[in-house]
Amino acid sequence: MEQTLTMTTADFDGQFRELLERHRGIVFKVANSYARGAQDREDLAQEIAVQLWRAFPKYDGSRSFSTLMYRVALNVAISHLRERSRYERHHEPLDVAVHDTADANSDPAADARVRELYRCIDRLDPFDRALLILYLDERSQRDIAHILGISETNVATRIGRLKERLRNDMSEK
Numbered sequence: 001m002e003q004t005l006t007m008t009t010a011d012f013d014g015q016f017r018e019l020l021e022r023h024r025g026i027v028f029k030v031a032n033s034y035a036r037g038a039q040d041r042e043d044l045a046q047e048i049a050v051q052l053w054r055a056f057p058k059y060d061g062s063r064s065f066s067t068l069m070y071r072v073a074l075n076v077a078i079s080h081l082r083e084r085s086r087y088e089r090h091h092e093p094l095d096v097a098v099h100d101t102a103d104a105n106s107d108p109a110a111d112a113r114v115r116e117l118y119r120c121i122d123r124l125d126p127f128d129r130a131l132l133i134l135y136l137d138e139r140s141q142r143d144i145a146h147i148l149g150i151s152e153t154n155v156a157t158r159i160g161r162l163k164e165r166l167r168n169d170m171s172e173k
Helices: 009-022 024-034 038-058 065-090 108-122 126-136 141-148 152-171
Strands: none
Touching (some): 009 038, 024 065, 038 065, 065 141, 108 152, 126 152
């Protein structure tokens, strides 16, 4: 049975803000995995927040808010990626940037491995990228299955194949 929220607008706004703030890392994790440049990541994070706001009135408080966040964020990100792919087929980019990963005190060798990992992740199809994000966030196979709409057995199989693919891609470099 779907729970309907019966609260004042201020309560509703406050509850949404508090949940969004508590789980904001999910939004940034997904945006960083599906968008290239800083502005693109910001735009994607903003669009995810907007779509979460639209979905929030139907949120069932008996379920984890992070599950809703992943579901919405991944759907928005995959749609964003598809739109970007259509755009890029017809336009030549002026500057293709790799994800920003280095900071002033970082190890150059580690930065190179992280950049290579991002390149490998960028080559994954949107579904495998979503699966990897959830796996790296240590979500249970049950949660991943629920979020992605596949069976737990399928999750386990796909994770095994994905690990092997990433191992092979990273060892070739």
